[in-house]
Amino acid sequence: MANVRIPALRGRLRVRALARGRPLLAVVLVAALDGVVATVRPPLLLTGVLDEIGHVLSTAVLLLAGRRTLGDRMGVATGTALVATVLIDVDHVPRELFGNPFLTKGTPRPYPHSVATVVLLAALALSVRRERTRRIVMSCAAGVGFHLVRDVGTAPVALAWPFWWGGLRVPHALYLLVLLAAGLLCTVGGGGVRPGGTVEPRPDGTG
Numbered sequence: 001m002a003n004v005r006i007p008a009l010r011g012r013l014r015v016r017a018l019a020r021g022r023p024l025l026a027v028v029l030v031a032a033l034d035g036v037v038a039t040v041r042p043p044l045l046l047t048g049v050l051d052e053i054g055h056v057l058s059t060a061v062l063l064l065a066g067r068r069t070l071g072d073r074m075g076v077a078t079g080t081a082l083v084a085t086v087l088i089d090v091d092h093v094p095r096e097l098f099g100n101p102f103l104t105k106g107t108p109r110p111y112p113h114s115v116a117t118v119v120l121l122a123a124l125a126l127s128v129r130r131e132r133t134r135r136i137v138m139s140c141a142a143g144v145g146f147h148l149v150r151d152v153g154t155a156p157v158a159l160a161w162p163f164w165w166g167g168l169r170v171p172h173a174l175y176l177l178v179l180l181a182a183g184l185l186c187t188v189g190g191g192g193v194r195p196g197g198t199v200e201p202r203p204d205g206t207g
Contacts, residue, residue, distance in 0.1 A: 023064055023183040026057040031176055052086050058179055059085040059146040065182035077139040084143025088112060107158035108167035115159050118145045150175065
């Protein structure tokens, strides 16, 4: 009987090991996509699509790192956060499609691309009594926040709007290092985090 269980256990551990490697693969894909955009400079529409893929991958890695650290205390629904990290770019539409800069006069990015949006969403979430609604709004705050992490590494962002309208940008390499650190946090160690946020036991039986 033991001869049957031990190979099965080893098989499960190998599957988990492969799953833990996915965040690092996502980091590599983000770096590759950004390299293609910087080198080839594709048309605006394709650049936008590649950037949104980068946002989804980047946010997913940061979310996994947060879950790995905080578990259920993070209180963020992954799907909602990933949707929010893409939808925030809707504020580009007035200028890019209709030439109307009313959301970005005096700033390098639209006004909602700021810490103020994250703070407002987080405050709204804390003021809501219904647990499900609170989780949704907090997930949107996380998605927008992680979106800004990537944006500040790709182009200037008025993070402190409306108190300061100037753009802040960090080296793209620094952004990738942060993402790499998050990916390593997801993969190092025997335990992991299930999609629901609970911590998986390590192979030695500890939590």
